[in-house]
Every structure is written in C-alpha cells, then in structure tokens.
Amino acid sequence: MTEDMANQQQETRTAGPVLVTGGTGKTGRRVVERLAARGVPVRAGSRGGEVRFDWADESGWEAALRGAEAAYIAYYPDLAAPGAPEAMAAFGRIARDCGVRRLVLLSGRGEPRAVVAEEALRAAAGNAELTVVRSAFFAQNFSEGALLDGVLGGELVFPAGSTAEPFVDTGDVADVVVAALCGEDGAGQVHELTGPRLLTFAEAASEITRAAGRDVRYVPVTGPAYAAMLAGYGVPEAEAGFLAELFAMLLDGHNATVTEGVEQALGRAPSPFTAFAAEAARSGAWDA
Secondary structure: OOHHHHHHHHHHHOOOOEEEOOOOOHHHHHHHHHHHHOOOOEEEEEOOOOEEOEOOEHHHHHHHHOOOOEEEEOOOOOOOOOOHHHHHHHHHHHHHHOOOOEEEEEEEOOOHHHHHHHHHHHHHOOOOEEEEEEEOOEOOHHHHOOOHHHHHHOEEEEOOOOOEEOOEOHHHHHHHHHHHHOOOOOOOOEEEEOOOOOEEHHHHHHHHHHHHOOOOEEEEOOHHHHHHHHHHOOOOHHHHHHHHHHHHHHOOOOOOOOOOHHHHHHOOOOOOHHHHHHHHHHHOOOOO
C-alpha cells in the first residue's frame, strides 16, 4: 500500500465531528485531547461549557448532537442508576434522528443493571454502530476522583473489604474509546477493560504510599457505614444508598479477574497501577 493510499484510508476511517458527553470528566477530557490531536473536530459537552450538555436536561441534547457523526456517551451518575435506561433510550432516539452513525458507550464491568441501559440505547439508536466499553474501577479515582480526599488525608475509607480489583488506567480507556469512535478495529464490539493485575484496596494504598512518599492506609467499612459517611458529606440520602449498594455488588468478588480487553482492542498491554501511581506523584496530584 502506498503512503497516499494509507493516508486516504486513515481519512475515511476518522470520525468527525464527535460529541463527547462529560467532556471535562476523567475519561471525557482524555478522549477530547486524543481526538483533537488526531485533527478530529470535537464538541466537548458539559453543563457549563460552550457545548451545553446536561444529563438532567434533555432539552439540550438535540442541539449538541445535530450534525455529529459520532458520540461518546459517559452517563452520570452510573448506568446502573435508576432512570439510566430511560435516558439511554431518549439519547438513542435523538442520535438516530440526528443521523449519528457511531456511538461509544462507557459502561460498568459486571453490572447487570448497566446492561439493561446498554440494550435500551442499542434498541433506540437504529442503525448506528454501537461500541460498549465496560470498564473496571479507574485508577484515577485515587488521584482526581472521589478517593482523592482520602489519599490526601491518609485514610482510604471504602466498603471493599479484602476484595481485589483490576484497576484500569483512564488513558487506556480513552485510547479504546477513540479507536472505536474513529472506526478502527474493535468498533461495534463490547470491550471489557481491566488493568494487568489484581490489587486489593490495601495493596493499592501501599502502592500510593511508595509513590507519593506519604502514608496512606486502607480502612474498610460496611456499606451502611459508607452510605452514612457520604450523607454526612452532603450527598443526598438516596444517592448515598445507591452508591453503597453499587459498590457492595461490584466488590463481591465476581469482578476479581483480569481481561485481555485492552490488548485485544489496542494491540498492547494495559498500563500497570504502578505506572499510574508514579505519574500521579510526579504530576503533584498528591501534594499536600
């Protein structure tokens, strides 16, 4: 194949414009950066950005989707949450009516209720190509998510017990998402993404301690105690209860395996937790 032919093939496989919902979030921000680096026109949807997109306000979805060729769907708060199937059905109908031809959905690994939402989107989206990315816990939850305050305070309080989890790097998730958005190998499939090894939360805390040079220990709690703690921080009672129930289900051991999803989608091994921790420490994420 000549260079001109290769460039032409790459051009025909590159999507654009692309709507990225949650465009400022952990995965959305990285997807936006990678698409922009490829020269793909991007609409970074968020509640306060230039492209307005709010999962609680369906009235703005059509404007965000109109004219888009593809969309990355990162639903808040979780695809297993009440109302998620209805939201996915509505989004799918609007995307179909706007002529969006490729959808990539972020989902949870081992979440039966999330599968219901996946199927609602699939049924409503018509002929659009749907790729589902079922992800393990993000490693970045410790550096820019809900667990960051615990790391900074020296205690990771979480209802995981001694269950191991194959934490996945959000950079790997974003790479798989972008490959699917751009119509490369793996588009239209279901990808189950994990990191390369299992760690308990106590082991993750030890890895962070070594990388950050600060003592971090894991403190296990029960689901009800965790819900009460969230409520004490101002999380609505119903949401706190849902999150505690969700984590109890996800961390009952059924997800304590690693997959080859990243390697199958990208042709390379997933990033290890050790590399994530070293990079987070270098970037100052855990500075006091």
